[in-house]
Amino acid sequence: MKLSARNILKGTVVEITTGAVNAIVRIDIGGAVITSSITNAAVEELGLKVGEPGYAVIKASDVMVGRD
Structure with missing residues (x-):
């Protein structure tokens, strides 16, 4: 998959x-x-289970930044 x-x-x-x-x-x-x-x-279709590998795929046009 690409x-x-x-x-x-x-x-x-x-x-x-x-x-x-x-x-x-x-x-x-x-x-x-x-x-x-x-x-x-x-979750069900991907077969996600705790302890197993997974990928976080991030595609965003904005990144918010904050400070105290």
């Missing part, structure tokens, strides 16, 4: 929290954890 996104980060799925429609998936990327909200159907 993607236009340039930020593809391989990691390990560390948590999947399912709700009524969506799930929160957390992927550990070498100590940093990426969190994503996807549908429960997508």
Whole structure:
């Protein structure tokens, strides 16, 4: 599979929290954890399981920056 996104980060799925429609998936990327909200159907179709490899694919036109 080829993607236009340039930020593809391989990691390990560390948590999947399912709700009524969506799930929160957390992927550990070498100590940093990426969190994503996807549908429960997508979790099932991808066969995501805690402890197994997963990819965070990031494609965004904006990056927000903040400070205290």
